[in-house]
Amino acid sequence: MEAVLAATSIGKRFPGVVALSDVDLTLRAGEVHALVGENGAGKSTLIKVLTGVYTPDDGTLEYLGERKRFARPLDAQAAGISTVYQEVNLVPLQSVASNVFLGREPRNRFGLLDFRAMNAQATQLLDSYGIRVDVTRPLRTLGMGVQQMVAVARAAATEARVVILDEPTSSLEPREVDTLFAIIERLRADGVAVLYVSHRLDELYRICDRVTVLRDGRLVHSGAMADLPRLKLVAMMLGRDLEEVQREGATKFEGEHAAGQAPVLAASGLSAKHRLDDVDVTVRPGEIVGLGGLLGAGRSETVMAIAGALPLDSGEVNVDGKRLRTGSVAAAMRAGVVMLPEDRKADGILPDLSVRENIALAALPRLSAAGLVSRRRQDSIVDTFMKRLRIKAASPDQRVGELSGGNQQKVLLARLLCMQPKVLLLDEPTRGIDVGAKAEVQALIDELAKDGLGVVLISSEFDEVVEGSDAIVVLREGKVVTRLEGDNVNEAALLAALAEDSRDD
Template identity: 80%
Template sequence: MTAEAVLDARGIGKRFPGVVALSEVDLTLPPGEVHALVGENGAGKSTLIKVLTGVYAPDSGELSYRGSPVRFSRPLDAQEAGISTVYQEINLVPLMSVASNLFLGREPRNRFGLLDFRAMNTAAAKLLESYGVHVDVTRPLRTLGAGVRQMVAVARAAASHARVVILDEPTSSLEPREVDTLFEIINRVRAEGAAVLYVSHRLDELYRICDTVTVLRDGRKVHNGPLKELSRLQLVALMLGRDLEQIQREGTTKFDSAPAEALETPVLAARGLTSQHRLHGVDVTVRPGEIVGLGGLLGAGRSETVRAIAGSLPVDSGAVTVAGKPVRSGSVAAAMRAGVVMLPEDRKSDGVLPDLSVRENIVLAALPRLSAGGLVSRRRQDAIVDTFMKRLRIKASSPDQKVGELSGGNQQKVLLARLLCREPKVLLLDEPTRGIDVGAKAEVQALVGELAAEGLGVVLISSEFEEVVEGSDSIVVLREGRVVAELRGADVTEQKLIAALADGGGHG
């Protein structure tokens, strides 16, 4: 490891209005090494990559490339210097051919300076074949599957004789055998002496392919060193910022203990939910009055699970029953009729209508039930609005106040009220307390508890582990789209949750 670093970042800082995205981050990439970059949502991984590749200019710190200081002012500069990036969302041109996508910007030309398509297609086919991808390179990229598109993106990066290859979540849309092919490519790139920066949440993959690791948390570097020296538990603890000692004291638990529950009919039973690349046979059972938390790291399939239950994520197989009755999958309307309502993750874009009044926002969903012959009874509206404003303790000057003027917590309550108007049986909450202040948070949490006590089944997602642990009666732990553990009763503790995330036991 004495070789001079290909890319060396020192004390990188980057702030956006209101947020410090990166602060004093160091990153060193020696040649011939695969370096893992890990961290939870918002840790600053994407920002760091964008700084390294010239998309963002850092506010502070120094970047040196092959021994001399550099300043990339745009992606082209970084690319010409030899830093290739495969971004998380595949950045290729869908309407153009596979070969064009591979060679855009450095197409072979004939002696008249015109593009030599024959040479380009031959070279493209040869290149992809050497990676084990057999595909007609003249086909428009959009006609190919996500896996092939991802391989084309990787091949493009690897083929440009890059000194540094950055891969951001490269396996998120790959089949297992495609992952094998990808790893062969990475090994080849490494053997050629390039440095690879590998970003992924999949611990198995990190341990398979990476030599060293940098852990980011809240925009800061919290660890750097060889990956082999870290246990999975240590790695997860670092990512989440939890005390390792404490976790270890708890020891490992058997997660297969599923104590016999009351024989009551579950209000929600999801069985074997499967959706390509995202969910692999997820089971969730919620009894009346129970709050079931979904645990997992980013990308584990928590949001996908609730979306599949709510009918907004198409599933390949699996069944959902509500109070014993089967619900047609893939239909939001059917799920709603059956009594399943969801509080979406993004309140602003998927939820409240800020320019409408509290009353209008609440009764929106209930309008069909409140109307007679197309006319809506104002008195019945007022009655419902009044009930919910009192019950959920919504603080507004009047039902006519615009929702946009309310605090985040009260907006969230308005949304809850809207869902509750439908008299649901199951409430799916995706990050219900994100972006609201501490006091309001406690109130929303208390409210969820009260609703469950009234017999509602609740599924809760939160990226804050305390919230899941405190709020839930049991926790279904997900990893890479599979249920890896179920915590019940006394096992519902933060330590056991984290241990389950790191260890996870055998795959379903």
């Protein structure tokens, strides 16, 4: 098959970070090529190199047999490389037809826009792809799924030689996914090279001919999709040794948790369109329940829903047998549910405030009387938690922004513990901290569980989830695959659940 676009030995560096190193990718005419990898693998950086957003520091690009270096995205678009991003990059206030023909609008003999011709051509084009919509409506009045389909149809209609689809089904209903795949089949038949970026394994095996796997900015594997078993693909993405994992010899296990204490947290039927589908999570006092899954599995969305930060279409959350009002962070906090966010800098610490102020922030309502806060009580609580969590700071008055990542994370945990919670939701609690601090945080989580807290743990490091959890709820595409417990809490069972073909469920 003819190579349309070939990237060879691509390298891209940013201050302190090697984003890509010696990466090869070849897109062929009439072929759908999957690009996969977890967060930080380098997928987005590679796409930006291919489309002129970034200039590579190393390596070469060849397009239609000629050496190329695109200085800007417009150059790549003009050459015939069209990209549809997960976030629709069209003009929401303009009509559907105007968006379809953006930059190449039909004109009449006087050089003026021919709206009648544009509307007729847009209707004909969209109808041919099974997208039936009033093309005179502003794009923003349509659902996100339809907007995504319009973006794909626009890309297909530009006579592009390469079409890059970045998570194209994230906002689509099942019937819209079928329509998208019909469009991709037409592109394939027309000899267009398609680069398909997705974390959904079922889709990859359904539509893709070849696959390239990236991990930590490096090429791990490239070859035929059909020749790569699902379990091996998942292991490659995660950097696990498949044979070593398989030697654990465990099988997937499904069943009820052993009889014991009543659940401190019982979340059931959590559903939010395109994000969660009937998710159940049960945690008992003193139990650490891990959420296992690949990128986009719905782990963060699950804890956000439990914490009241994600509006739900249906489902309920019970704490100590009492039903909470969903979609309310305040109601969850009053019931004793607190969450450590994934991004501590954006959503957690207040870097310009002191350690004391950051820790005491959540406890202020308990520390105040008649609107006045007792400094003595505040100092007592801060001192207690700084000692208990072994927070290393020059004094309670030191700015949190000056602390190490591990100590910043401990400050956030101290703030949550000040609220005397019953359930602790931890989203990537050890991300971005050094090995020593990571061990301290992990030990602290175990200690908190032993004190009777119910803990929900998310980590992209599978060994951390396996070693730190009493049970694991495995998620894929917003659905629960299984719950692993007892001797079945191991990497072999976890990988097997993630790699399972959902069509066999």
